[in-house]
Amino acid sequence: MLRYDRSVTYHHGDLRRTLLAETASAIAEDGVAKLSMRALAKRAGVSNAAPTYHFGDKTGLLTALAAEGFDRLAEAMSGVDDGGGLTARGVAYVEFALACPSHFTVMFQPRLLHDDDAELSAARQRAWAALSVGVVQARSGPDSDFGVAAWSLFHGYATLVLSGAVEPEDALKQARIVAGHLVDGSGKSR
Numbered sequence: 001m002l003r004y005d006r007s008v009t010y011h012h013g014d015l016r017r018t019l020l021a022e023t024a025s026a027i028a029e030d031g032v033a034k035l036s037m038r039a040l041a042k043r044a045g046v047s048n049a050a051p052t053y054h055f056g057d058k059t060g061l062l063t064a065l066a067a068e069g070f071d072r073l074a075e076a077m078s079g080v081d082d083g084g085g086l087t088a089r090g091v092a093y094v095e096f097a098l099a100c101p102s103h104f105t106v107m108f109q110p111r112l113l114h115d116d117d118a119e120l121s122a123a124r125q126r127a128w129a130a131l132s133v134g135v136v137q138a139r140s141g142p143d144s145d146f147g148v149a150a151w152s153l154f155h156g157y158a159t160l161v162l163s164g165a166v167e168p169e170d171a172l173k174q175a176r177i178v179a180g181h182l183v184d185g186s187g188k189s190r
Contacts, residue, residue: 016054016064018044023065027102032112037061062106063114069103070123072096077130086134090154090179091172093131097158098171104158138183153182 022043026035037051037058044050055061076096080088097104106112113120128147131154135147157178160166166174 015044015046015050019046019051019054019061020065020068023061024100024102027105032062032106032109035062059112059114062112063117063120065103066107066113067117067120067123069100069107070120070127072100072103073107074123074126074130077127077134082133082137086138086150086183087176087179089131089134090150090182091175093154094158094161094175095172097155097162098168101162104162108155150182153178 019040022040023035026040026043035058038048040051040061041048051061055064073093073096076092077089080092084091128151131151132147135143135150138150139146154175157166157175161168161171
């Protein structure tokens with residue numbers, strides 16, 4: 001009689017989280033264009049159907065990765081000392097981009113995402129709210145135009161570093177200087 005050996009059963013734990021981590025790794029290694037659900041399943045050591053079960057399709061997978069990225073970005077910017085204001089949030093933005101380049105890449109490519117996804121929209125809002133706290137501190141009140149300028153500056157600088165156009169050596173120190181130009185025009189690292 002054949003017996004089922006439970007000791008060889010493969011239980012993955014938090015498969016959704018594992019699939020997102022493997023997605024980020026695959027994008028870092030080969031880029032978004034080469035990502036496939038089948039290759040992801042193989043990387044994670046699960047059935048070909050597992051990623052589809054959790055995310056539906058590649059767009060759903062990338063949408064979940066982007067939402068996770070926006071949540072991590074919001075957490076990074078919210079975790080700074082409020083005394084650091086907008087400069088600290090800008091540095092946290094750049095630091096996030098350098099630590100999570102795959103997330104950062106996908107987050108800002110709407111053609112890859114289900115843009116109407118509620119989880120993604122909520123995560124974007126949390127990230128914007130975290131940045132807006134620094135804007136309010138810098139401007140003594142809400143200023144959406146200044147907020148977009150700040151976001152553009154931090155995002156642009158992070159993109160330049162990630163693309164290799166700007167050397168990553170002392171990238172965070174340089175981010176402080178760049179933020180200083182925006183906040184008070186001094187360029188002083190605060």
